[in-house]
Amino acid sequence: MSDLGSPGATAAKTALRDQLVTNRNRRPLLELGEFARAIADHLLTRPEVRRAATVAAYVSIGTEPGTGALLDALLEAGKRVIVPVVLPDLDLDWAVYRGSTSLVPARMGLLEPAGPRLGVDAVAGADAVLVPGLAVAADGTRLGRGGGCYDRALARVPAGTFTCVLLFDDELLPGVPHEEHDRRVVAAATPSGVRVFG
Template sequence: MDKQNMRRRLNAARSRLSPEQLRHNAVKVRETLLEQPWVQMAGLVACYWSTGSEPDTHGLVFALWKHGATVILPVLRDDDDLDWAVYDGPDTLAPGRRGIMEPVDTRRGVEAIRTAALVIVPALAVDRDTGVRLGRGGGSYDRALARVGPNVPTVALLHDGELVEDVPHEPHDRPVRYAMTPSGLTSLM
């Protein structure tokens, strides 16, 4: 299956998830992730503000921030690369270029992700053998992941059934080290 067809199929499956299922998934993902010692110890966390039927990160971002982590969220640039800004509570967000909430704080630059101790990214699917993630197709997170050090935990948040065999990939696609689903955390590398 090619990337475009796989995206269509996965987005259709996500659209069938009920609000109750989405809430349940968000709680399970957040609780399991926050139990990990390497998450608890991360001083600077790069995350994202979820939208639509993505695994919800709003509670996760808030919990990380309340527990003392500095959380940086992406700001989509005109060239579709990701700049980063600090999240300082729910009142510090405003709609960005595509309507996704972004921090209003000073932009830290595309290189800011290099200093993160933990990187949490969106994905439609992750290949269980290679760790390659299937994103929305803009390449923004592949560019960002290329800047992350080799020992930094990178985690893709998924719904159950999205950790799959054979995600189509190209040379520029970057793998993640972990896949987090409501059923648990899977180490990929």
């Protein structure tokens, strides 16, 4: 894969993103539901998630690994769950998730909580941070959709926090193109289980 900061990294990322999004769009809907439940089951048994008082997560859309069951299970377990609100500059503010009925349509086809905003630094107070992505490398380098939202958010998360990307099994790759601003995660949750890096 491309070297850190090399001129070809951006083009390589774009090509890989296109391939990964195409693969996701081909997944059967029934499979998406089964995979969402499996990912939720794996994460809910992780000690880092079980011990967490606050979990930062996200509301999945389209063919992303589904988070609906996971978010509701976290609430049922008594967790405080915060989810992102995308700001005009593509940074992430955060708000408390109070169930799917508390969500309203937002920009870019997203759903977000209707409640008060907590500020961009709220993610720093989460005990576990669950993020979307398109792929992850064996060293934890995450490939996102290209807006940089989650790289900025992950930069605010203290070292040692459980940061985990939710993916499908075939999105665990030996390497991904990366640039200097890209942030690593410590784990990936897939339908097969949770893999911890390093």
